[in-house]
Amino acid sequence: MELSTNNISHKAQFALQFPDAQVHRREANSFASSDSCHSSLVNNNSLFLTRNPGVWRYNAPNQQVPRRPPRMKLVLKADHLIDSTGADPISNAALVIENGRISQITTQDKLHIGENEEAKIIAVDDGTIMAGFIEMHSHIHCSAQEDAYTHITTESDETFLMRGVQAVRAAVGSGVTTMRDLGARNEVVFPLKQAIEDGIIPGPRMMVAGTPITTTGGHCNMFGTEANTSEEVVAAIRQQFKLGADCIKIMSTGGGFTPGTNVRAPQYPVET
Numbered sequence: 407m408e409l410s411t412n413n414i415s416h417k418a419q420f421a422l423q424f425p426d427a428q429v430h431r432r433e434a435n436s437f438a439s440s441d442s443c444h445s446s447l448v449n450n451n452s453l454f455l456t457r458n459p460g461v462w463r464y465n466a467p468n469q470q471v472p473r474r475p476p477r478m479k480l481v482l483k484a485d486h487l488i489d490s491t492g493a494d495p496i497s498n499a500a501l502v503i504e505n506g507r508i509s510q511i512t513t514q515d516k517l518h519i520g521e522n523e524e525a526k527i528i529a530v531d532d533g534t535i536m537a538g539f540i541e542m543h544s545h546i547h548c549s550a551q552e553d554a555y556t557h558i559t560t561e562s563d564e565t566f567l568m569r570g571v572q573a574v575r576a577a578v579g580s581g582v583t584t585m586r587d588l589g590a591r592n593e594v595v596f597p598l599k600q601a602i603e604d605g606i607i608p609g610p611r612m613m614v615a616g617t618p619i620t621t622t623g624g625h626c627n628m629f630g631t632e633a634n635t636s637e638e639v640v641a642a643i644r645q646q647f648k649l650g651a652d653c654i655k656i657m658s659t660g661g662g663f664t665p666g667t668n669v670r671a672p673q674y675p676v677e678t
Contacts, residue, residue, distance in 0.1 A: 478504075483530070538610075541582045615651050615654055616649055619633050624660065624667060
């Protein structure tokens, strides 16, 4: 017999920020759940309920209850913790992560680790634990150099991919735990996002649009999908979602990055 338990979780992302701007990403889910074992006597025999992850299991009377292996905790200690709720920072803070979930936020003097528990402790003097940053608008395969336009019009997809790997690594190293890319070649950004999810390369959680939709010769046409009519735009949108886009980027006006376009002029008529 198995009795399911309720497990209430709220996603949270935390980064451990060092004073020298070196930030190590830590992501976890906060949760609240029952974690106690109950027993009762039935006809002088013990009825035990022991908890495995998410499930209560019945053990027959006189059956030996399996010994629970010690759980490893990760404890982050820092001088301050900012939880992004608007509350005052917590001084001498401690954050406890168990099984990939934030189980406790407290102060160091109230932190308790049981004698049967193992814990890895990371303590950073003068450090701050805070929520990860969200990068809302990026183009990971574009260089940030003065001759970026030359790069985007002459470099190969392989070079773009290497630029993208460099960009996401730098982002997560600076405390960005979620990154939204609003225009990159499909051949670059989708494999890169998958590589992060598969643990091949380090990087933040990615939300990607893939190629932006633009007019023929329009803003970012060099790495976009050119579509002029309403029917072509609809077909382009469907194709991006088919490839796995999380959102759609439409270049509604010209842009400063693309010669011959006007940032103040619409590229599409109202009916489109």
